[in-house]
Amino acid sequence: MNKTNPLYILLLFIVLFIVSIIKYNQNNTKLQEITLQYNQANQLAKQYNENNKIWNNKNISSDIKKLAKSLNISTIQITTKNKITTIRISSLSTYLINKFINKLLNKKWNINKLKITNNFIMVQISRL
Amino acid sequence: MSNIIFLQQNSQLNHTISKGINIILSCEFYWVRVFEIPVKSKKEALLVVPNMFEEFFDINGYEFYIIKQEDNKYLSFAYNPTLIKNELKKQNIPLKYINQIYFANNEFTNETIFKFNDIIYYYENNILVKVPTSLNINQDIKEIDLTNITLSKEYIILSSSSKYITTKTAYILSGLFLLFSLSFGIKTFLLIKEQNKILTLQDKLKNKYHLPNSIIQTKSILKQFNKASKKYNSLRDILAYTINIKQYTNAVLHSIEYNNQRLKLSYKKTTKDNIKKYISKKYKIESISQNNDIVKVEIKI
Numbered sequence: 001m002n003k004t005n006p007l008y009i010l011l012l013f014i015v016l017f018i019v020s021i022i023k024y025n026q027n028n029t030k031l032q033e034i035t036l037q038y039n040q041a042n043q044l045a046k047q048y049n050e051n052n053k054i055w056n057n058k059n060i061s062s063d064i065k066k067l068a069k070s071l072n073i074s075t076i077q078i079t080t081k082n083k084i085t086t087i088r089i090s091s092l093s094t095y096l097i098n099k100f101i102n103k104l105l106n107k108k109w110n111i112n113k114l115k116i117t118n119n120f121i122m123v124q125i126s127r128l
Numbered sequence: 129m130s131n132i133i134f135l136q137q138n139s140q141l142n143h144t145i146s147k148g149i150n151i152i153l154s155c156e157f158y159w160v161r162v163f164e165i166p167v168k169s170k171k172e173a174l175l176v177v178p179n180m181f182e183e184f185f186d187i188n189g190y191e192f193y194i195i196k197q198e199d200n201k202y203l204s205f206a207y208n209p210t211l212i213k214n215e216l217k218k219q220n221i222p223l224k225y226i227n228q229i230y231f232a233n234n235e236f237t238n239e240t241i242f243k244f245n246d247i248i249y250y251y252e253n254n255i256l257v258k259v260p261t262s263l264n265i266n267q268d269i270k271e272i273d274l275t276n277i278t279l280s281k282e283y284i285i286l287s288s289s290s291k292y293i294t295t296k297t298a299y300i301l302s303g304l305f306l307l308f309s310l311s312f313g314i315k316t317f318l319l320i321k322e323q324n325k326i327l328t329l330q331d332k333l334k335n336k337y338h339l340p341n342s343i344i345q346t347k348s349i350l351k352q353f354n355k356a357s358k359k360y361n362s363l364r365d366i367l368a369y370t371i372n373i374k375q376y377t378n379a380v381l382h383s384i385e386y387n388n389q390r391l392k393l394s395y396k397k398t399t400k401d402n403i404k405k406y407i408s409k410k411y412k413i414e415s416i417s418q419n420n421d422i423v424k425v426e427i428k429i
Contacts, residue, residue, distance in 0.1 A: 005224070006196035006298035013305035020312035027319040031326075038326045045337040048346050051353035052338075105364050110356045114363075128352055 054108045055128040060085040064125075067103050071096060083127040088100070090120050097121060132274045134223065134244050135212075141241060143220050144204060151223075151229045151391055155256050156248070157215070158207040159185065160233050162255075166200050173202045181206045193284050195234070204256075205231055209286055228283035232256050235280055242272040269362070288332070362429045370427075377402045382422060391412070395423045 007085060057063065061078050063089050063122060077088040089100065100120045104123065113124035131147070136154040163180050177192045181204070189210055216223060225382040232249070233256040236242060241250035247258040248269055249355045281332070333339065339348050363386065370393050373379050379398030384391070395403055400418040403425055407413055414426040 006302070007293065010293070010298045010302045010305070013198065013302045013356065016309045017305040017312070020309040020316065024243055024312045024319070026314045027316050027323070031319050031323050034323050034326050034330075038330050039332045041330055041333055041343070043342070044350070045333045045339055046344060048339060048350055048353075049337040051350060051357075055353045055356050093355065101367075105367065108357065111363060111386070116384040118382070128349075128356055 009091050023096075055110055057109075057127060060109070060127070063107070067100070070101055071103070073100065085125050087123045088121070089127070092119050092121065094118060129279055132279070133220070134272075134274060135221075135233060136245060137246060138217065138243055139219065139223065145221055145225045147225060148227045149225055150227050150283075151216075151221075152232050152235050152274075153207070153212065153229060153267075154232050154247075154277075155258050158231055158233075159190075160203065160205050160255055160302055161163045162197065163202050165202055168199075170194055170202070173204075177202070177204045179249070180204070181277060181283075183356050191284075193231070193282070195282055203233075207231075207284070212286060226286060228279075229286055230279055230283045234282045235277060236272065239270075239272065241269055243269045245274050288317075341360050351429075355363055359429070363391075366411060366427065366429060369403065370407065371402075375408055377406055379403060379423075391427045391429055393425050393427070395425070396421055398423055 005021060061080055064078060064085070066078070068074075068089070073092065075089055075091050077084050077090075097119075100121060101116065109123075109125045110128055111123060113122065114125050115122040118121070130151045131150060133149055134152045134154060135157065137156050153262055159181060161184075163173075163177065165180075166175050167176065170411070173196070174192060177191070177194055178187050181187050181190070181360070182190070185206075187206065190206045190208050192411065193205040194205070195205075197203050213223065214227070226301065236249070236256065237251070237254075239251070250259060251255055251257075296360070340349060348386075367384070370391070371381055373381065373395065377398055378422050379395040379402060380397045382394040384393055386392075400416055400423050403423045404413060404416055407425060409429065413426050415427050416423065416425045418424075
């Protein structure tokens with residue numbers, strides 16, 4: 001049986017050590033990349049979720065009803081077709097028109113059409 | 129062919145070595161003495177032996193081996209690995225093929241006198257000595273046959289390491305490098321575990337926030353959201369500006385119509401010039417007209 005030269009063993013472990021350092025560094029860099037990707041994805045997801053709630057609001061009709069109720073507006077007509085909701089309010093005082101528009105514009109909506117005269121409001125809001 | 133080689137100074141092998149062999153060192157390669165040392169273990173005796181040999185020769189470069197004969201009595205060997213290695217090199221015996229190295233003193237105890245390669249050896253007080261060739265003994269002496277030798281359990285192993293790194297240092301360093309490698313291996317394993325954890329979290333994000341299938345899709349939808357937000361902000365700003373006209377002029381807003389990013393406004397109790405002056409401060413007017421007392425203006429958002 002041949003003896004193994006201790007220097008060969010030392011060399012083997014030095015190589016193993018170098019390989020382990022390289023692997024460690026590679027995985028460390030990979031982890032940093034993955035962490036960065038995750039943080040970006042997380043930020044993107046939160047942004048998406050936040051925006052989705054605003055621009056893809058499924059409760060347009062009930063939200064508008066609440067708004068009208070808070071101003072004691074009863075002459076409201078709401079129709080929803082596909083993703084488009086049309087609100088019509090007639091026989092309104094200029095004061096209530098101003099109030100309603102102010103409150104409406106305090107929240108974000110995807111307004112497609114808007115018509116205001118001295119006693120009538122028509123708003124068309126759509127979901128994205 | 130025997131796998132034992134009796135190593136004598138200035139002799140030459142008549143065959144090449146290509147397999148594992150054992151070496152028996154002729155007595156010119158080592159010093160041997162029986163020392164009485166008042167210690168119980170070989171380990172303790174080994175600490176003292178170098179000093180005892182020092183009385184006879186310069187021990188620099190020598191290594192030592194001892195055999196306990198009886199209490200406080202040790203058969204001690206001193207050998208110089210460099211000298212042995214040099215001789216092996218001279219005789220073309222590669223170090224890598226050498227398994228164990230034996231001292232001739234321990235291997236021919238069944239004989240009292242013998243010869244090998246015309247050199248006569250004999251035991252005197254249990255110590256093997258070489259008979260000087262000048263003595264010219266005419267006795268009929270048996271040539272020793274190495275194939276019939278049963279080797280003792282007392283042997284040394286020559287380190288094949290360099291003169292800069294001893295075997296011990298090499299093993300210590302190997303151990304350290306192995307330890308470091310293991311430590312980095314464990315750290316790498318933990319990193320991979322952490323990577324998998326983050327990747328799982330990333331997958332869960334999709335379900336948690338009901339994201340579209342791909343990042344590209346998500347980004348594209350976000351772009352639409354941003355566009356809608358910009359459009360909304362512009363509409364809000366322009367409405368705020370155009371409704372507040374009464375604070376700066378006497379105009380009264382009569383109607384507002386917004387469709388397809390075009391805003392049509394009509395004002396009463398004012399002139400075309402007043403409206404134009406006010407609105408063009410901030411927005412580009414697409415068209416403006418006056419019909420009786422109503423001024424109509426169109427702005428593109």
